[in-house]
Amino acid sequence: MYGSLAARHAPSRETLYRLLQQARLKVFDVNLRPPHYSRDVVSYLLNQADVVKLNHHELTEIMGWFGVAPSEETALQWLAERFHLQAVCVTKGADGAVLWVDHQLYFSPSLVVQVQDTIGSGDAFLAALLRGLLLRQAPPNYLAFACAAGA
Secondary structure, three states, X not given: OEEHHHHOOHHHHXXXXXHHOOOOOOEEXXXXXXXXXXXXXXXXXXXXXXXXXXEHHXXXXXXXXXXXXXXXXXXXXXXXXXXXXXXXXXXXXXXXXXXXXXXXXXXXXXXXOOOOOOOOHHHHHHHHHHHHHXXXXXXXXXXXXXXXXXX
16 A cells, blocks of 8 residues: 655655555555645556545546546546556545445445544545455445444
């Protein structure tokens, strides 16, 4: 698993690029944090990925780079086809998440919780999502589990 923040400085970016050549499953957790990314680097990292997780703001920005409407119905499929991805997942905070996998779009609502702190929720979400994906569980089930883990 890697994110765009690992590529913000040349030495770590070059190391990441070398490691990606060796990895069997490459999971890109986008994490766009201005000013620590560029379109070229993010595009390269998307090209290396097998699975991508991003939030709805990141989806809107990336789709804008390519002139594609950021609607969930078309953007996730477009990303999967353009970058040859096994799966694309967009988290939407309190509005749940959507997943494109096996040529289908899935949605899961978020659990209603009283937010104390969001630190780590994205990592918990992604860990649960990857568990289900790797165990070849039914996408609606593991997406719902990931939303619960993230909550």
